Structures are given as structure tokens and as C-alpha cells.
Amino acid sequence: EPEVTQTPSHQVTQMGQEVILRCVPISNHLYFYWYRQILGQKVEFLVSFYNNEISEKSEIFDDQFSVERPDGSNFTLKIRSTKLEDSAMYFCASSAHLDNLPQHFGDGTRLSIL
Amino acid sequence: AQKITQTQPGMFVQEKEAVTLDCTYDTSDPSYGLFWYKQPSSGEMIFLIYQGSYDQQNATEGRYSLNFQKARKSANLVISASQLGDSAMYFCAMRESGGSYIPTFGRGTSLIVHP
Helix, strand or coil: CCCCEEECCEEEECCCCCEEEEEECCCCCCEEEEEEECCCCCEEEEEEEECCEEEEECCCCCCCEEEECCCCCCEEEEECCCCHHHCEEEEEEEECCCCCCCCEECCCEEEEEC | CCCEECCCCEEEEECCCCEEECCEECCCCCCEEEEEEEECCCCCCEEEEEEECCCCCCCEECCEEEEEECCCCEEEEEECCCCHHHCEEEEEEEEECCCCCCCEECCCEEEEEEC
């Protein structure tokens, strides 16, 4: 069964550094998402992306964050200047249609900011 | 106000027994979807089951069933014949069709299955 893949599985970064989290959504999916889960807390929506532009974003997704689909397969989340509170698990998800369920999640990238 | 409430931070069940994980939701949208995800200690999010607000029957997927009580706004997950591998965090989520298609997650319930 096709799956969403995320790299790296764990990223350790110094505070203030830029970090790029990478995702390869399922190939025929059109809608892409990033979620965040701070340790021990619930999953929080960050942003959705369709047709090469952001379709929705949450309050968490401020100017420090950006997303990009640099080619036909990758979908990236960039955090420009990381803060300690950015430490979390970041999940990428994709779906074939906007209301298509389930959104297929990747295994996540654990981001640790030192 | 919380849109998804999971009141049980932790649950314990004996292997081979059934367990119910509670989820209540709040929405004024007549069209919505409810679903459950499992998150093992390894961290990945695994989709389990989905229930649409207009579905006449409760959703079932193998050992998972969703006890959907629309008037009570509850969507409890029932796991029958628990297995040790069921030990994980379980998240209930809702997506409302009237506005954003983005799901809102509950805080989760930690399930531990005893041998």
C-alpha cells in the first residue's frame, strides 16, 4: 500500500537555526498537510497546501514557517529561525481530495531544538 | 470551547477483553466526520475508523467499531478482543464540512493492554 514518507525521522538543531522537514506524499494525492504534536499533547494542524499554494493555515503557522513543493514529489516544511518551543513531532499527511478521508499520515519527524 | 473531548487520559484492559474509549464532540454543522487514529509508542499516526454524520449504521473495521450516538454527540471507539499490540495512544478527531476541512483532534487516551 502506498504511504507517506518523511525524512529525517529525527532532527536535532541548535536554536536559531533553519530546519527543513521533508515529506513525499502519496503520488496521486493532491492535498498536503503539516501537523505538529508537542510531546504529550494533541495533534495540531499547521497548514494545508493545494495547487502549489497554501489553502489554510493555523495561528501556529506564523512567518517563521513556510511550505514548498519544490518538485513533483517532495513537500517541505521550513522553520526559519527555530525556537525551543518548536520541539515537537511534525507529521506530514496527504489526501486525494479535500474531503477525502482518511488523510494518510507519515511516520513523523521528531524535531529537537537545543 | 473544546470541539473534541476525550475524558479518559488513561485506560487499562485485560488482553482479549473489549474496551471502550470515549469521545464527545461539539458542532453545529449538520455534516461532519468523526474518526479515530492510533499512535503507538513509535509515534506514527495510524487511521483506524471513520463515521460520517449521515451514516445510518455504526462504522466497523475488523476489531474496531464506532458507537455513534448522534443525539448525545458521542463517538466512542470499541476495541474487541484486545491484543497487547493495541497498547497505544488513541485520538478522536472531527472534521466539519461547513467550513474548514481540517480535522480537530482530541487530547488522546492512553490504552494499556495487560497480558
